[in-house]
Amino acid sequence: MRKPVAGEPGWRRPDLGPPATDLLEIEHLRKCYGEQVILSDLSLTVPQHRCVVLIGASGSGKSTLLRCLNLLETVDDGVIRLDGVDITDPRVRADRIRTQVGIVFQSFNLFPHMNVLDNVTLASRVVHQIPRPQAEASAMEMLERVGLADKARARPDNLSGGQQQRAAIARALVNRPVLMLFDEVTSALDPELVGEVLGLLTELKAEGMTMLVATHEMGFARQVADQVVFLADGGVAEAGPPEQVLADPVDPRTQRFLRRIIDAGRL
Template identity: 70%
Template sequence: MPDLAKRTGPPVLRVDGLRKTYGDAVVLDDLHLSAAEHSCTALIGASGSGKSTLLRCIDLLEVVDDGVVELDGEDITDPRVDANAVRSRIGIVFQSYNLFPHLRVLDNITLALRKVHGVGADEAEQRGLEMLERVGLRDRYRARPDELSGGQQQRVAIARALVNRPRLMLFDEVTSALDPELVGEVLSLVRELREDGMTMLLATHEMGFARDVADTVCYLDGGRVLESGPPEQVLADPVEARTRQFLRRIIDAGRL
């Protein structure tokens, strides 16, 4: 695991005053957050607290109403920015796998490389196979998604996000659609990425996992980061009453 003492210098990601609305509904409200290089930040909070919307705004899948998102010091929310170029530096994995059912696993992984980022077919295939090796599915490169288990499909989705060698990885509740017996294999892969030093933000309901892998836990409530700090502080001795209330519900449900 990377040395925490080496996490100095400007953050890889900085979110400053982010605001996002849908009609009259305010989903993100003056949200502030930063992520140092090689760090893992876990986003926790109830459904509707803004976790998924935050990740989608960072990946420029949503247009922000106000505020700034910086990646390595560059304002990527500037409307003049090339969104595809930004997304080539950010990988995102959703709850659903979003694999094309008619394409082989390898083609799913390399499609964006070839069609969006202009990587040649041979190089794209080589990189795709390397990523499949990385996620333990090299032997399934010719399979169709419906020939794979849910955990395998999610690992393919992670490989697809990694194949462009992103600067930042975003995970949006990547285990929520999985059967309980498949959750472990996906979390093990995310843990390996963490140990390799990948800078990550992950929205999760897996509190034990957040406690084990995160450097920082951010509790979102009402579209804001209400409390943030080391896992042992936020999850074991939170300052805010709303954080304590949320964690009490999690404990009562047997998820912490």
């Protein structure tokens, strides 16, 4: 019997392994700021141990979606389920969810008056009441993981942009979340520092971390993503394997967006 080829029913990328359970389920999500609708009837699933990359023009809702998933924003309608649990239920404790859903922003958001170790342990010590020795042991393990153990006592201002971003990633990872959200984490970096941060994300993906990544780095999306999702007009305009969405998009909005990316020399 002939095997299906890319794009046909039944085709799967050969490197994905067995089908994964959906860790994150988003159904009919809606978010508005006053009269401005940012997300409108957005539905998306993220399988466990997969990397889903969000692309789209500025203002398409990528950052808003990630903030909703981390409960930094209250959704107006729809449901978000994490490992089967409705985290949009108003009875859910947001601080507990944030230990399971880490988020890293484009700005590093490190406290300049604290050293790196204190920045990484702050939430553990203050919010979760973990004793300092235990919190610092976990933090040092994570700083070692991101290559910053020797910078634990340094202030953020004494680090490069790439090192500051890796410290922010260590801070998000220290609670050992099941899902990591990355919001344009390279956009504030000098070009020569982008590679070290994207390299760390690539390593996390290889280790099985479930990730949802908003980025303009099309090379990263092409090489690392299991699925690329293009957002437009408040919803998912197109989604699929990177070789399909980036090389042979179907939706005219995706085609126009990628044409602009190509013209700018970024694809």
